[in-house]
Amino acid sequence: MNTVRRSAAIALVGALAFVSACGGGDDDDTPASDGGLTSIAPSADGPDATISPDLPDAFAGMVGPVEVIGDKLPPLTTKDFTADPAAGTAAPVVIGLGYDGETVRIDAEAAGPTMVVFLAHWCAHCNAEIPVLNSLRDDDRIPDDVNVVGVSTALNPGQPNFPPDEWLDDKDWTWAAMADGVDMEAETFIAADAFGVTAFPFTVLIDANGNVAARWSGGRPPSEIASLVGALPDVA
Secondary structure, X not given: OOOOOOOHHHHHHHHHHHHHHHOOOOOOOOOOXXXXXXXXXXXXXXXXXXXXXXXXXXXXXXXXXXXXXXXXXXXXXXXXXXXXXXXXXXXXXEEEEOOOOOEEEEOHHHHOOEEEEEEOOOOHHHHHHHHHHHHHHHOOOOOOOOEEEEEEOOOOOOOOOOOXXXXXXXXXXXXXXXXXXXEOOOXXXXXXXXXXXXXXXXXXXXXXXXXXXXXXXXXOOHHHHHHHHHOOOOOO
C-alpha cells in the first residue's frame, strides 16, 4: 500500500470503522492506553471542546478535545503544491492537547511562522519522515523561530506502533505534539479535516500572518524542506 497516495478520507473513516467494528469491551484484546486525555479538564487557554462520549474504548487517552477557529482548508488534490488553492488563505487556528495534557495551539499569527506535520503511527512514510525532520533539527536547519507542531491523527489500534504517544517518544519527536480529535458524527479526525489532509505524512507551512504558505503530502528531500521552511517570511 502506498500511503502517500492513499486518500486520507478513506484512512480516517477506515480507522473509525475498524475500532467500531471491534468494539473495545471487556472481552476485546485490542490494545488500549492508560493515557488520561479523556479525564483532563482543559485549562483556561485550552480547547473549548469535549471528547465524544461515544468514543470507542480503544481510543481512550489517545484522542483529545480539539477546537477549530476559522474556515477549514480545502483538501489538497494536486501534487504540485505551488498550485494549491489554499496558498495565501488564512489557516484555521486549532487548539488541542498534547499527550501530557498541556495545551497545544496551531496559531501562527500569535506564535510566528509554523510548520504543522500530520502523522499516522501506522504509516510507513511517516515513520521514514520523522528521522528526516529530526536530522534537520539536529543540524540546526530548522530555525529556532519556526514553531513546529506534530499532530497524531488517523489512529488505528489494530495497526503497528499503537499507542501513538509511545511511538512518538520512540521516534524521538521532541516538538509539540497534539492528539487529534474525532468527530464521530462526521467520521473524521478534526484537525486533519480542518487542514485538508489527503495523505500521510502531510505538512503545512503557515506564515506569521496566519496564511498558508505551502502544503504537501508525502516526504520531501531534507534540503527542500529546509529551503521551504527558510523561505517563510519573518524567519531569521
